[in-house]
Amino acid sequence: MGERALVVLSGGQDSTTCLYWALREFGEGAIEAVTFDYAQRHRIELQCATQVAADAGVRQVILPIDTFRELGGNALTDPRVPVGDVRPEALPATFVPGRNLIFMTYAAAYAWQNGIRHLVTGVAQTDYSGYPDCRRETMDALQATLNLGMDADFVIHTPLMNLSKMQTVQLAVELDALPAMAMTHTCYNGRRPPCGECQACLLRAKGFAEAGVKDPLLMT
Amino acid sequence: MGERALVVLSGGQDSTTCLYWALREFGEGAIEAVTFDYAQRHRIELQCATQVAADAGVRQVILPIDTFRELGGNALTDPRVPVGDVRPEALPATFVPGRNLIFMTYAAAYAWQNGIRHLVTGVAQTDYSGYPDCRRETMDALQATLNLGMDADFVIHTPLMNLSKMQTVQLAVELDALPAMAMTHTCYNGRRPPCGECQACLLRAKGFAEAGVKDPLLMT
Numbered sequence: 001m002g003e004r005a006l007v008v009l010s011g012g013q014d015s016t017t018c019l020y021w022a023l024r025e026f027g028e029g030a031i032e033a034v035t036f037d038y039a040q041r042h043r044i045e046l047q048c049a050t051q052v053a054a055d056a057g058v059r060q061v062i063l064p065i066d067t068f069r070e071l072g073g074n075a076l077t078d079p080r081v082p083v084g085d086v087r088p089e090a091l092p093a094t095f096v097p098g099r100n101l102i103f104m105t106y107a108a109a110y111a112w113q114n115g116i117r118h119l120v121t122g123v124a125q126t127d128y129s130g131y132p133d134c135r136r137e138t139m140d141a142l143q144a145t146l147n148l149g150m151d152a153d154f155v156i157h158t159p160l161m162n163l164s165k166m167q168t169v170q171l172a173v174e175l176d177a178l179p180a181m182a183m184t185h186t187c188y189n190g191r192r193p194p195c196g197e198c199q200a201c202l203l204r205a206k207g208f209a210e211a212g213v214k215d216p217l218l219m220t
Numbered sequence: 221m222g223e224r225a226l227v228v229l230s231g232g233q234d235s236t237t238c239l240y241w242a243l244r245e246f247g248e249g250a251i252e253a254v255t256f257d258y259a260q261r262h263r264i265e266l267q268c269a270t271q272v273a274a275d276a277g278v279r280q281v282i283l284p285i286d287t288f289r290e291l292g293g294n295a296l297t298d299p300r301v302p303v304g305d306v307r308p309e310a311l312p313a314t315f316v317p318g319r320n321l322i323f324m325t326y327a328a329a330y331a332w333q334n335g336i337r338h339l340v341t342g343v344a345q346t347d348y349s350g351y352p353d354c355r356r357e358t359m360d361a362l363q364a365t366l367n368l369g370m371d372a373d374f375v376i377h378t379p380l381m382n383l384s385k386m387q388t389v390q391l392a393v394e395l396d397a398l399p400a401m402a403m404t405h406t407c408y409n410g411r412r413p414p415c416g417e418c419q420a421c422l423l424r425a426k427g428f429a430e431a432g433v434k435d436p437l438l439m440t
Contacts, residue, residue: 063287063290063291064286064287064290065286065287066284066285066286066287067283067284067285067286067287067326070283070284071283071326071329071330071333097328097329097332097333097370098325098326098328098329098332098366098369098370100369101325101365101366101369102322102325102326102329105318105321105322105325106287106291106318106322108317108318109291109317109318109322110291112317112318113291113317132368132369132370132371133368133369133370135368137368138365138368138369141361141364141365141368141369142365142369144361144364144365145321145358145361145362145364145365146318146321148352148353148355148357148358148361149318149320149321149352149353149358149361149362150317150318150352150353151352
């Protein structure tokens with residue numbers, strides 16, 4: 001496998017920052033992006049991801065996942081479940097069990113077929129303690145599993161893992177990724193311009209405020 | 221989570237044997253089966269799985285996976301690739317990278333949602349050395365990953381892991397699962413009655429012959 005990298009690109013602030021991180025680390029021409037179309041309620045996410053990839057000159061593959069819809073019962077794909085709903089296990093209603101495991105395993109399958117060794121994901125354990133599939137410990141275990149299960153030598157990179165939202169904004173500035181932030185989508189309510197009131201909007205706003213940077217998304 | 225079990229049921233000889241193993245270990249009423257509809261070339265596999273589950277009185281859920289088709293390039297879903305084709309990595313052409321990892325992760329997601337703790341799969345490292353995602357070592361790593369990623373306490377059972385095909389036939393006899401074998405599907409060429417010439421048919425025939433048992437599938 002060559003020293004090429006596949007970025008899991010959702011079209012959000014974090015994965016877009018990761019795309020620019022990968023461009024710096026691996027160089028232009030060594031990067032591809034994979035975006036999952038899993039019947040998310042907000043189709044705008046997919047458009048954002050495609051726009052971000054095209055703008056950065058990165059090849060993007062979109063893989064459909066219809067299985068989550070059948071598994072059902074989660075807020076991001078099921079319009080019947082309100083976003084604020086709380087699970088008995090104290091996990092947010094937006095939690096799809098194993099969602100990131102599935103994303104990363106599919107990303108690895110695509111990477112395996114295309115001779116790509118490095119996988120990059122924007123998961124972070126800071127600010128996201130409710131998601132057990134976003135922890136580095138989980139990613140370490142998954143990396144071992146993928147390498148055993150595919151006879152491979154994958155490295156899962158999580159450049160945002162221990163960054164606060166403020167630090168992620170600072171990293172985006174450092175990577176000249178700020179203009180691309182205008183193309184990203186964050187709002188849980190799927191609004192553009194963003195609603196400014198959901199947990200995702202508030203978290204994003206807090207990060208930009210603490211970094212002392214104006215969010216380009218709010219200037220468009 | 222209760223002491224209930226979810227069996228990954230493909231409709232083949234091995235997973236059907238596992239279904240009967242789980243019925244013995246966990247008891248009737250404590251078992252469910254999950255079957256994946258991943259656009260396999262031979263739709264008869266799905267019919268066999270449904271027939272096996274219904275005959276055993278086990279609730280079956282069918283989950284669609286359309287992502288493999290997009291990933292493409294493998295013999296079991298892509299009619300353009302001949303079964304005998306050999307990959308550069310010496311893996312059989314029927315290998316979908318990470319297929320079992322995906323199956324088991326979806327099974328775990330369904331189990332998580334339904335309060336099921338035990339996952340049962342018919343993978344075996346005997347006779348199948350070409351499939352790295354069938355090894356117990358891989359299943360151990362995956363079990364750790366699933367438990368970290370879903371904050372769960374899953375146990376992955378692989379009752380056939382170290383059995384030869386002959387021993388699997390003997391286990392089926394012991395479990396009174398032999399009649400159900402008439403409903404299973406094995407042939408890589410999708411024939412019923414089986415072609416008797418593909419690798420899967422030959423392996424099955426060898427197992428029954430060595431066990432000194434007549435294959436009920438060939439008596440129908």
